[in-house]
Amino acid sequence: DAGITQSPRHKVTETGTPVTLRCHQTENHRYMYWYRQDPGHGLRLIHYSYGVKDTDKGEVSDGYSVSRSKTEDFLLTLESATSSQTSVYFCAISESIISGQGGGYTFGSGTRLTVV
């Protein structure tokens, strides 16, 4: 695989509890992304990072926060989980979105989160 791992792979949590998902890469890529995937919506960007401590919001960032203290780790935190955050979460990395090689994304295996 491409050197990107997500943990945990599955999690069930209760409404109102905080949850942190981890994305770890060994590719030394600059850009990291968190997406959620829900039926009928494709992938929606939650937050992304363009460097250590450099992050920005995506289209569905409410209720989520992120941190990137090291190049290799990008954490997604659900501050107070709600049932609407039940989803499959994917982390992705890219070397450069504007590189001559195309800047394609490599995705992690996903985390299936259920909020009950």
Added chain:
Amino acid sequence: ELKVEQNPLFLSMQEGKNYTIYCNYSTTSDRLYWYRQDPGKSLESLFVLLSNGAVKQEGRLMASLDTKARLSTLHITAAVHDLSATYFCAVVPMDSNYQLIWGAGTKLIIKP
């Protein structure tokens, strides 16, 4: 509003047939991606199309890009069962270098 629309969203076809999936987008972009996702799995990059008129082919799949029409197509030739998957297109808007805007996906089922 930025939109990427795929059609059809669901396609069931017989092995050996040809078909095309369409990806229309509403923003100016010269960079489009096609990904494949098997059930319960992650997304796998298929093609990156970087300019108007770009055409890429891999096996029975061929992708093309018309930036003036804001349209990409993914053509399947003589489909085989192993191509059953969900296919996503995604574009990078010209005013954003960081974000892909995704289509909802086309679920393709190929019957033996």
